[in-house]
Amino acid sequence: MITPIRVVIGREKMALDYIAKEVRLRELDLKSIIYLEELKGYLFLEGEEEDINRAIYGAPHVRGIIKKPVTVAELKRYLVREQKTIELNIGDVIEVLSGPFKGEKGKITRLNDAKKEVTIELLEAVVSIPLTLSINVIRLIEKKK
DSSP, X not given: OEEEEEEXXXXXXXXXXXXXXXXXXXXXOEXXXXXXXXXXXXXXXXXXXXXXXXXXXXXXXXXXXXXXXXXXXXXXXHHSOOOOOOOOOTTOEEEEOSSTTTTOEEEEXXXXXXXXXXXXXXXXXXXXXXXXXXXGGEEEEEOOO
């Protein structure tokens, strides 16, 4: 069972280090600790629920356990690096594939090739709020005309 753990965004590595130390010190039976840079604010722990609870108890920057376990198949698209050959440009319309804005459409306002991120503005939002997303969680719908 792989259990998602919420952590403070930007502090994932610190939380991971603390949890790894706890696992070694307490000799807990955790099979793996997964940190995916594309999924900011989350760590994934594989093991029994009791051992996971012991490992994160009192851990700094840990906000809690998400009770719904995930499968390896759900994490597979983040674990296997796929090279995207689609050329993205400012003004292109995309669809968000995961996260709280799943299914929403937006227009690209900024590209960051180094971080493989795009900043978008949602098309159907009342107030224009810029969102920065990984290119792994978007799908191109329409090229800029």
